[in-house]
Amino acid sequence: MDTNSSQTNHYKVKNIMCPTNLSLETNQALLYAVALARDFGAKLYVCYCSEDTLPAGGEKVKETLSKMIETHQTEPIEWEIIVTEGNIAEAVTQAAYDYQIDLMVMYATRRPYTAALFGSNAESICRMAPCPILITHPSEQALVDPDTKQTNIMRILVAHNFSANSKYSLLYALSLAKAYSCEIHILHVAKTSSENEKLLSDLKAAFPEPTDGSYKVRYTVVTGKAHEEILEYARQHKMDLICLDTREASFSPSVFSTTNSLLFGSVTDKILRKSTCPILVVRPFVIGEKAKKTDSLKILVATDGSAYAEAAVDYATSWSWPINSEIRVITVIEPLSTLGPHTTHYQLASELLTASQKLVVAAAEKLRTTGLPVSYHVKGGFAADEIINEAKEWGADIIIVGTHGRRGISRFLLGSVAESVAAHAPCSVTIVKHPTHQTTSAKTFQNTRDSVTTMGTVG
Numbered sequence: 001m002d003t004n005s006s007q008t009n010h011y012k013v014k015n016i017m018c019p020t021n022l023s024l025e026t027n028q029a030l031l032y033a034v035a036l037a038r039d040f041g042a043k044l045y046v047c048y049c050s051e052d053t054l055p056a057g058g059e060k061v062k063e064t065l066s067k068m069i070e071t072h073q074t075e076p077i078e079w080e081i082i083v084t085e086g087n088i089a090e091a092v093t094q095a096a097y098d099y100q101i102d103l104m105v106m107y108a109t110r111r112p113y114t115a116a117l118f119g120s121n122a123e124s125i126c127r128m129a130p131c132p133i134l135i136t137h138p139s140e141q142a143l144v145d146p147d148t149k150q151t152n153i154m155r156i157l158v159a160h161n162f163s164a165n166s167k168y169s170l171l172y173a174l175s176l177a178k179a180y181s182c183e184i185h186i187l188h189v190a191k192t193s194s195e196n197e198k199l200l201s202d203l204k205a206a207f208p209e210p211t212d213g214s215y216k217v218r219y220t221v222v223t224g225k226a227h228e229e230i231l232e233y234a235r236q237h238k239m240d241l242i243c244l245d246t247r248e249a250s251f252s253p254s255v256f257s258t259t260n261s262l263l264f265g266s267v268t269d270k271i272l273r274k275s276t277c278p279i280l281v282v283r284p285f286v287i288g289e290k291a292k293k294t295d296s297l298k299i300l301v302a303t304d305g306s307a308y309a310e311a312a313v314d315y316a317t318s319w320s321w322p323i324n325s326e327i328r329v330i331t332v333i334e335p336l337s338t339l340g341p342h343t344t345h346y347q348l349a350s351e352l353l354t355a356s357q358k359l360v361v362a363a364a365e366k367l368r369t370t371g372l373p374v375s376y377h378v379k380g381g382f383a384a385d386e387i388i389n390e391a392k393e394w395g396a397d398i399i400i401v402g403t404h405g406r407r408g409i410s411r412f413l414l415g416s417v418a419e420s421v422a423a424h425a426p427c428s429v430t431i432v433k434h435p436t437h438q439t440t441s442a443k444t445f446q447n448t449r450d451s452v453t454t455m456g457t458v459g
Helices: 003-008 024-040 055-072 088-098 114-118 121-128 166-180 196-206 226-236 267-274 289-293 307-318 342-370 383-394 408-414 417-424 445-449
Strands: 015-020 043-050 079-085 103-107 133-136 155-159 183-190 217-223 241-245 279-282 298-302 326-333 374-380 398-403 428-433 452-455
Touching: 015 024, 015 088, 024 043, 024 055, 024 103, 024 133, 024 166, 043 055, 043 088, 055 079, 079 088, 088 121, 121 133, 155 166, 155 226, 166 183, 166 196, 166 241, 166 279, 183 196, 183 226, 196 217, 217 226, 226 267, 241 267, 267 279, 298 307, 298 383, 307 342, 307 398, 307 428, 326 342, 326 383, 342 374, 374 383, 383 398, 383 417, 398 417, 417 428
Parallel strands: 015 043, 015 103, 043 079, 103 133, 155 183, 155 241, 183 217, 241 279, 298 326, 298 398, 326 374, 398 428
Antiparallel strands: 133 279, 428 452
């Protein structure tokens, strides 16, 4: 990390979004969002998503939200209401991408066990959102005084793990420290105590105290389990906010995954469920930035021949990619059951290979209408793992994949290739939802674009 750069180029929050369901609980998040928009001079977007069709285009919802926003204002701020329909997590994520949101403020209900099994909108958004998310919980110490509407941030805890994304946590903490003249506590949790002194020195080098004394920095290295030590430090030192980066995926939806985070939870998950203060989950917002800065991209398109995968191919075909980009299409033949005669398996495997080769050739022909060079691969293994491996080996800048839109228990049991890819990919991921309400002849580029969810790089 360039320390000089970090001190001068702190993150600028221009657009803030608050997802809401009009409940009293989400009203707390809206209070925080209004206060932060005021303090940063940012524009506030309030997003309401309904899984059912809203009467009169949601005008009643807009009216209710307008009154709620006005109630929380102490001085005028710029704001806009977004009303949408569909899957809540996907719609909120798409809105964050479309409106270039820099910070999302969201309420999350604590469900230690059911959330691990069935997921929750809050946890899904945390995994998918392309921007940092400030998570509020019930019964936590208040970040904003509900009477005076003043922001009470005096001490920020940054959990620093020396990962590539740690610098983003420090940049966001720096932005808040400059805005509120508060203390930054940088904590590293080591597995052993043998190098604590060196690690402490490294912390100070990564983020030195400001020479002008505009805010204070405290450095600490402890030994133990990361989530336990972070929570204990926050409790002892009365932290107002914990700042975490998304070093690891918080959920692995595929039952074939090689990780066990689904069963045991990540550090982030455990802190989210037990913290007594708000959490700022930080990830870099990078979608679209590389396309602006370069004239070439490597685009990996995954297909399995389904209508959902066809929507992903159509999306990749319709997009205007930088002139020197290249596309690769991949399909994965998953392992066959060990039941039954070997001759049957051999014959079936041969048929699958032939069909898969025809599939990628047909997809490649369609993708060549972009005018870009297109290659294709047929691989064997578990789909999500092979897509991720191909992206790493080829150096993909973006992965495009369709989703079957599974929810609840079916997602837990069957897994979601798309979500698993999004959680573990080394690059940006665009998930395309199958536009079932459209005919092929009526489908346009804009319609296809409206059916996608785009996700930032996951470390």
